[in-house]
Amino acid sequence: MRWLLVLIPLAGCVDLGGHAPDASPEPDGSLVDGGPVVDVVLSGLAFRPGTVEIPAGTTVRWTNLDAVAHTVTEGSPGGSAARVFDSPLLSTGQSFLWRFDEPGEWIYFCRTHPNVMRNNVVRVF
Ligand SMILES: [Cu+2]
Numbered sequence: 001m002r003w004l005l006v007l008i009p010l011a012g013c014v015d016l017g018g019h020a021p022d023a024s025p026e027p028d029g030s031l032v033d034g035g036p037v038v039d040v041v042l043s044g045l046a047f048r049p050g051t052v053e054i055p056a057g058t059t060v061r062w063t064n065l066d067a068v069a070h071t072v073t074e075g076s077p078g079g080s081a082a083r084v085f086d087s088p089l090l091s092t093g094q095s096f097l098w099r100f101d102e103p104g105e106w107i108y109f110c111r112t113h114p115n116v117m118r119n120n121v122v123r124v125f
Contacts, residue, residue, distance in 0.1 A: 035058055035059055035099060036054075036057070036058045037061050037097075038052055038054050038058055039062075040060055040061070041062070041063050041064075042063065042064040042065060042066055042070045042072075042090070042117075043066055045068075045113055045116050046116070046117060047062070047072075047117060050119075050120045050121070051120065051121040053123045053125065054123070055124070056124050056125070057099070057100075057101060058099070058100055059099040059100075060097070060098055060122060061095050062087070062096045064090040064091065064092055067092055069089040069090060069092075070090050070110045071087050071088070071090065071110050071111040072085065072098075072110070073086045073087065073110065073111050074086060074106055074107070074108050075107060075109070076109060076118060076119070077114035077118060085106075100124045102124065104124055105121060105122070105124070106122045107119060107121055108120050
């Protein structure tokens with residue numbers, strides 16, 4: 001599994017010095033070796049939807065729409081266990097992508113808001 005940190009222009013059109021506006025500025029699944037992509041947004045101090053059920057090989061793309069930074073961190077708050085996935089701090093408009101190749105269930109939370117953004121689930125079949 002691999003992850004990528006990508007920046008999605010919020011306005012949908014960023015002037016890059018003469019570059020024509022891209023009709024689809026968001027990354028596609030090819031950035032994580034293909035397969036379908038499912039979106040989860042971080043909005044109002046919540047992951048929306050809080051639970052996703054996806055077939056193996058699907059990439060989840062989490063995008064922070066809040067003004068505050070969040071993380072997407074596997075597991076539950078506390079403890080010292082290694083995380084299966086753990087994003088850097090995501091600023092507004094930034095995304096974190098993770099492809100789930102194996103069936104199973106992953107719980108995740110946000111490191112900066114562990115009391116309200118926790119017990120979220122990615123279920124892979
Ligand atoms: Cu947070």
